[in-house]
Amino acid sequence: MVRTLVSLKLRLLRNGLRRSPERLVGYIIGSAFGLLVTAGITAGLLLLDDRTAAADAAAVLTAALTVCWAALPLFLFSGDESADPTRLTMLPLRPRPMVAGTLLGALIGPGPILGLLLLTGAAAGATGGPASIAAAVVGVPLTLVTLLTLSRAVAAANARLLSSRRGKDFAIFGGLLFAVLTQLGNLGMQSALRSPGTGVDLSPVRPYAAVLRWIPPVSSLDAVRTAADGDWPLALLQLALTGALLAALLRWWLRSLTTLMVSHDASTQVATVGTRSGRAWRLLPDNRTGAALQRHLRYAWREPRAKAAIFTSIGMTGVFCALSVVQGWSSVYVLVMGGLMLGLQSINLFGMDGSAFWMVAQTLATRQDARQELRGRAAAVLLYAVPVLLVLGPVLAAATGQWDALAPALGITLGALGAGVGLGVLLSVLLPYAMPVDASPMRSAAPGQSGVVLLNTFGAMLGVALLTLPLGGVLLWFVLADLPTWPLLPLGLAYGAGLAVLGLHLAARRLPSRVPEILAHAIER
């Protein structure tokens, strides 16, 4: 029974990798990258000459690892089938061997190995004397097993929710949010820990570490430090604390599994939520443009992939701006990147529809239909892009104090946005590609289309950059000739609008005759 579950995990891993060479390469590169980062952190911990500082860092690191591991199933649940106990409900299994098998299965894979490496490094930095080594030999595996159990227990307790549509939707968006938060945390750590001249200073971490080291599973790792200090009863207590947590988690997991195995699936009832209609929609034109715009905006909020794409571009712009401010090289002109990122949201408009594009195809016959459809979708992109940029501009100006450069920066940004929309709409008609069927937010295209996607994304980026270049030239001329730069605002606006209209016109001419071809490309396989 236990052996079967372990071999199931191995087989799932192997077959998953066998599905396409790209996956295998991605897996290997990802694992190698993870190994590199882990090795770097471990080496850094080992190189710390101050044992107390190393122990502080180890405590914070283990705490961060715990949070990540607890959150992991929320994002990766649909990816790792072996973590989903509901798939086994039809088999005559008892919970106890199932827990043992799943736990052993969970030990397989790059994640636990990297975790083991990291924890070993963290413990090694704090060792001193044979007692502490004995504590590490018990503490490190205990911490790792507790982390794995925590992850699986969280997954089992939320299995119904996670396998429902809402759970999957949340996973995509939550993963993104988590990534952005990690970036911001990273940024904060960098600015807090970097004291000029002396290298890394870990003293700000100390008060947090002082609390964290008493909370299991951090406590079992900190037992190494306590043992090295010679206070071995305390070290034993710390180990016992984690042991107690492990026992409690196993109990919780077992109870969740038992409930899952005997209760009926109510995930569809969890998922149902009504929609409401707002009054603002009545302002839209009562034609195809209005309908396309409304649906696009609704999808921007309700469809996790579309939502993730939009919030990635906004989040990346935000992180980039914050980074530039923190590192002290910021300028209002960083805003142009926001224009570029948001303009690119109009790439692959129809591919995003997936096979649902047939509903559009069925009703799109004339050039008039095409114009209205494209106009509605472009307007939807502008409807969220422009306000974001209008807010971000003054924020950047306030952060940098370059209020006088705000007007030309906005002008160039709007020019880039218009160029992005025009080019994106045209590419949507000429080079559509299918989005992947599975809900992984990290993959932006179905297998075998990476070429088209690269062409789309980088072609569009390059195109927008080239199209925005003239505005940059004008700015340079204005500055060199000592002329006021504010006329760049109306100029950029007009230029961007012109490019958008041109793109829409060209795309609308080609769209009606390309409808079946676009549908064939948009259907995800």
Added chain:
Amino acid sequence: MQGPTPPPAVSIRDLWKRFGAQTAVAGLTLDLPAGSFIGLVGPNGAGKTTTLSMATGLLRPDHGTVLIHGADVWQDPAAVKARIGILPEGLRMFERLSGRELLQYNGRLRGLPGAEVDRRAEELLAVLDLAGSADKLVADYSTGMRKKIGLAAALLHNPDVLFLDEPFEGVDPVSAQTIRGVLSRYAAAGSTVVFSSHVMELVESLCDWVAVVNAGQVVAQGTLDAVRGDRSLHASFLDLVGVREADGAALGWLGGADR
């Protein structure tokens, strides 16, 4: 029927479609009479879905023409798309809209005035027993509910010809009865329904005209009675597509006392 033969609702001539090495539709020619309830039957992979996709303008044929009430699907798509309604199989809808929103969206894409769309949408939702779930996302609908909302979207603009690909696949008996009722009413008013299925009993009870498709070609067509003769449609269908007898020797262990 009066006078000579009325012009066909759908006229397909020498239709071909290849996907790589595989030929899905191989010179299919078919005339479907107007005002009939037509069943397109055939085994899996016979080319039913491909044919319906090409007849409705969703898939470009390699060769051949399709006329809907005299208008060429590929030469005059505007005239054709306004006159047909479709319910495809295996394609999604915009599932992140609620049922009501989906109908409102679809009607406006069709260029119908907003107030009229809303009125028809409410009626269709009520008749198809979806009024209670009208504000739920289609993504949370059951298979039967999806088929019903798809049917509502296909009927919204009151088309002359309705194409349905496997409309009863995976549908529970209650929903199936509702769909049958709506379709019968629609056909009784003189419109044409073309639906594909591999459930012979269903075709027999609903259709007055049948076309049997196998390996991308029509192997029999005509009124239900002409195609089935004095046998059941099931028996004549198996004959037409040439089925192999089951091998009795294999699976000897299945059932019985020896576990």
